Amino acid sequence: MNDNWRESVRLFLLHRIPLLATFILIFLFSVPIHSGELNYFRPMVGVICIYYWGLKYPYMFGYASAFCVGFWSDACSSSPMGINSLSAMLLIFIIDRFGRYLRTAVFGLVWSAFGVITFILLLFKWLVLATYFGRFFSIEEVFICYLTTLMFYPLITAVNVWIQNNFLPQESIDE
């Protein structure tokens, strides 16, 4: 009985590792760098992490996790509350619907699909915020953000792979 309880707690904590890793990454990327030029190149780390973990472990990273990541992004980036949660849930919805085609695909294809999905996501966010504020945002900055996110994708993915290999070995989850 005691062992069962301990095992449940262990599994619960293991399943929260992707969420915790995403929180830390978002937090690190929102630290001010006090450099004019570099400030333009801030990727949407939350989106990359949700995409990675949502594809890799859909049972660990669902709508609730995406919602929390969105809320955390809002808080860390000082965005209006709820905007990132909404787009994060849309991302999980897309992964839920089309993820099965990407789970076994090669990295290049996964990256390309990420490009398309992020584009849809940014467009959605852009439209929601345009409705919210009653005016359109500068598309140039959004485009820079999009390209930066695409460029940072392999790097953030490599970090996520490292976390997965070191903290989430397959056998420890399957046990």
Add this chain to the structure above:
Amino acid sequence: MKSRGGLLIKIGELKVFFQRLFLLILFLFSIFAILFERADSNITGTIDGAVLKVTGPIMQVVEFPSRVIHRIYTYFYDISHIYADNRELREENKQMLILQNKVRTLEVENQLLGRLLNYIPPTEAGFISAKIIAESGDSFTHMLLVYIGNEAVQKGQIVLGDESVIGRVEKVSGSYAKVILVTDINSKIPVVVERTRVRGILSGNNTERPSLIFTRSAADIQEGDIVVTSGVGGMFPAGLPVGFVSSVKGSEISVETMADISRIEYVRIVDYGLSNHTDEWQEFFKSDTDE
């Protein structure tokens, strides 16, 4: 056996139903959070404040290496430019000395005229310095998170960086305050072009160059004109520098902020005592127009 199978199907259906309900709740919660945030509700303010209280201290620690690197870079950058800077400063100093004499004369003249008119000067503004600990992480918001410690800061107070307006306090939570920058899409500041006294609204558009809108005559505005606060509306006192006109294309006027917001490490939150009276003034103007 059959009834047990049926029960399992029912539990399964119920599970799916609750999952969908949970999803709907999360979805609605996000939408309501957006709407409440727009309405400046206390609910989102409390959640936001709670998160700020947790992330603020950690952010301060994590930000430290970045600040050190930036200082080292600035140190070497300054050394490499020391000769040019020195020549420029000497030239500037000559002009400043001339201006200083002029200012002294004007100050005396001003005091004499003030006495003649029985003029009551406005109270001196108090200020605190605050360290920037976080910046907005995406292209949809232009905000800062600053550490204010135990100082009494209120919503609406003006934030200066390098002696010019960079924004205003949007939210205060414990030892932290959120600052909405003049470049943010939500920022609207009544301004006046110093040279021609043409009034307008400096409207943030989420780019580095906010637009000057609602100006009566764009023809009276030239590139390089200094833009200062007009004091209309009561949120900002008049005469604070904001930026200068960077381009005039028909009725589209762009303004470049005087302070390089992205490089600022510390800001000054100034209390002119105006934020307390904003509601009173709004009431006053309302009753004035009703009459």
